[in-house]
Amino acid sequence: SSSSSSSSSADHCNGWHGIVCDLKKRVIEINLSNNYVTGELPMEFGQLSELSTLDLSNNALVGEVPAVALSLERLFTIQLNNNKLEGEFPFAQVKQGATILDNLWIQENDGLNGAITEAYCELNSVTLDCNNFDPQPTYPVEDSGGLTTFEVDCRRSDLSSPKEYTCNFDPAVPFTKPPAGAGATNAPAASPAPATVCGTPAVNR
Numbered sequence: 001s002s003s004s005s006s007s008s009s010a011d012h013c014n015g016w017h018g019i020v021c022d023l024k025k026r027v028i029e030i031n032l033s034n035n036y037v038t039g040e041l042p043m044e045f046g047q048l049s050e051l052s053t054l055d056l057s058n059n060a061l062v063g064e065v066p067a068v069a070l071s072l073e074r075l076f077t078i079q080l081n082n083n084k085l086e087g088e089f090p091f092a093q094v095k096q097g098a099t100i101l102d103n104l105w106i107q108e109n110d111g112l113n114g115a116i117t118e119a120y121c122e123l124n125s126v127t128l129d130c131n132n133f134d135p136q137p138t139y140p141v142e143d144s145g146g147l148t149t150f151e152v153d154c155r156r157s158d159l160s161s162p163k164e165y166t167c168n169f170d171p172a173v174p175f176t177k178p179p180a181g182a183g184a185t186n187a188p189a190a191s192p193a194p195a196t197v198c199g200t201p202a203v204n205r
Contacts, residue, residue, distance in 0.1 A: 026050040033057045033079070041085070045069040055079040057105065065089055065112070071097025079105045081127065082172055086111025089133075095119040104128075107168035121154035123162045130167035 013021035020029035027048045033055045040063035045051065051072050057079040064087035070078060075098040089112055095101060102124040106112060113132040120126055151161035 020053075022050065028074075029053040029055075031055045032059070035059060037061060039063075041065055041069050041080075043068050046071065048072065050074055053077045056083070058082045061085055063087075067093035067097075070094045073097065073099060075101055077101075077103040079103070080109065081105045082108040084111070084172065085109040087113070089114040091115065091117045091120065108170060108172040110172050116150060118154060118157055118159060121150075121157070121159040121161055125164040126162045127164075127166045127168060130169055133167075 012019055013025045018032040022028050028050050037056055037059035041061055043066045046068040052074050061083040065085055067090035071094055091114055105127045107127045107129050115134040148165055151165055154161040
């Protein structure tokens with residue numbers, strides 16, 4: 001199949017699980033949460049020019065996050081939480097391309113780290129691992145009014161802060177594919193533990 005936003009060799013919009021297209025057969029959503037997805041995040045996602053939602057949460061993705069895969073002009077929501085991703089998350093490069101990005105969930109990736117930039121101050125929702133990212137969101141600044149460190153930095157730059165800024169202390173528990181025949185009981189897969197909220201999420205201001 002083609003990795004571009006449209007394809008003449010395969011009808012990726014007809015029956016492909018988790019793929020949503022517009023009327024021009026351009027991929028606008030990838031929803032593959034809890035699907036035992038393995039391997040690295042494909043750089044070819046960067047060719048999906050109309051992609052607005054990317055949800056690959058609760059899988060077993062590995063490796064570093066390529067900035068080109070997420071630097072998409074129409075990308076609005078990124079959910080990569082609960083995988084095995086590692087290395088430095090390319091905050092600056094992603095937001096430079098994904099100018100309307102509003103939701104970023106990258107928690108429960110024990111090897112992922114980085115420094116969040118002020119370009120993320122005005123997002124709707126940001127969730128990441130407390131101990132791996134700077135500025136540390138777990139320690140409120142004195143006289144901050146209960147705001148997290150990052151929110152205070154945003155205010156100092158005369159920017160609004162995320163409406164919801166939370167961090168997670170729970171380790172990643174990526175889903176693993178059950179052995180053949182294990183689904184005979186039709187038992188539902190266990191859900192990951194909810195994230196622990198630390199600091200005080202910003203409210204609508």
